[in-house]
Amino acid sequence: MASCGCGVGEEVRNKQVILREYVSGFPKESDMSVRSVTMKLKVPTEDSNMNKAIHQPLRGFGVARVLESKNPDYKKGDLIWGTTGWEEYSLIAEKEALFKIQHTDVPLSYYTGILGMPGLTAFAGFYEICSPKKGEYVFISAASGAVGQLVGQFAKLMGCYVVGSAGSKEKVDLLKNKFGFDGAFNYKEENDLDAALKRFFPEGIDIYFEHVGGKMLDAVLVNMRDHGRIAVCGMISQYNLDKPEGIHNLMCIVYKRIHIKGFAVFDYFDLYPKFLDVVLPYIRQGKIVYVEDIAEGLESGPAALVGLFSGRNVGKQVVVVSHE
């Protein structure tokens, strides 16, 4: 989050997390480095080379305060969330997704999570893709993550039976005790994922919110009910593998008339105002809670990113660049 103390035109030191090499396999901390560069706080006349990834700051979703903008919608001092660089001061191209923050009675970090991209992802994925109905059986993998914890709470609010999987006892406890899931299990402790799913879903699964892919997806397919829906938000177990695992049970798609849909939040930005109307009251009334894993300082960014792939984070991983 950029601070607003500096004046436009001033030259500042800008700390950045940069990508040193293209990543093969899962990212390592050594793929990134933190550097400090000199930067003039002035929007350039023409877009510079923003799309080059190597030796440039990583990009991600962040919260920032506007110092200067050519877009009349954004005035100095405005708070925004959207695609920013992993740096203290960021030049944001006009084409990037950007939302002005109107409600500041909630933590600003929420706009990287429950009120930002992961929140809208959960909202669009669950309500638009899964077509949920009261009483349906819902399974969520990576359920304590930035998106999963919300999907589970939306499903509970709708009157569904909700079970989640996660990768540690701490996360399983969180699912059951903090987010109100009906059940949860640690997939690392289950030798037979099919048996685990049958234990929690003797009647089968209506809705699967997919984050992991691989063996979990294969086990879910045989446990889906007729006309089941699978919203594919990610397949984190398969990213950066040289050869992804083979999925063997796709014939269930025919037998059970299963509906699978991959989606990305970018296609649902028009829902953002409606999403806020639904979620802000829930947050204020305490009907939805949100767990963040806060890492302090840009220097902690590389380790925090690497940790996502081993599941070290508990809840939405946030890196604090600056406190206001």
Place this chain on the structure above:
Amino acid sequence: MASCGCGVGEEVRNKQVILREYVSGFPKESDMSVRSVTMKLKVPTEDSNMNKAIHQPLRGFGVARVLESKNPDYKKGDLIWGTTGWEEYSLIAEKEALFKIQHTDVPLSYYTGILGMPGLTAFAGFYEICSPKKGEYVFISAASGAVGQLVGQFAKLMGCYVVGSAGSKEKVDLLKNKFGFDGAFNYKEENDLDAALKRFFPEGIDIYFEHVGGKMLDAVLVNMRDHGRIAVCGMISQYNLDKPEGIHNLMCIVYKRIHIKGFAVFDYFDLYPKFLDVVLPYIRQGKIVYVEDIAEGLESGPAALVGLFSGRNVGKQVVVVSHE
């Protein structure tokens, strides 16, 4: 097709194709046998054991003439199509799907194909599941089959670019010369399915009408365009395998926001009148053609069924039980 010459209550010889053993692997002719039993042409007061599969006639979609019915909608002499037994005289339970045949200016065999279950499957699958738009790129596997040949012609009528795969030169010729596909290839002659698809779809595939599964599906996934749709009608290459092949490219579902939907015609019977309104004029005007592979006599049934799995049939496989 049952003949109407016999009187109700009369005792007749009824030739049947029965299942001798549950099938493991692909069906063999020796799994079936043809027998002749004595049957009284009378609807019983209570349903007998219609669901037992072993030592009973195979069931499938056929055309028949009503001899007697407890349902007042069906009168003696009516022509119907729907679930019948592989036999000369069939007792059809009330729960079975049954449609009265109203239009007899087309061959009655069409009600096992283009005007029956395969036709409605193609219609619902293409228009309802694939949401096609003019100019889109459409790929169909098993494209000369009972369903595929129709999907291709629907797609051409809509102004799509259409390519099909099939398993022989004869079928490929049929696709190009009879059904008007823009391109077609013999998958058995392609060492690299991915390369074959890239040759025909340098811009990628918007719609894939899936009949085969396995390696073809894996190759299609990497060639799909963003927001592509896959209607899964069947996966014939995978049926009856002890362990289905692994599919490795499902991550494309996320990257490309792909929509995959398994479907069965049973869920779309309400579309049948609309389907007839669209397709009958096309048939009468010669805008849609249909190729059938006619086997004569119930005795040829087992070989015809086995042939489906090796692709021996060309077009919709029909077994003629009786000529009227």
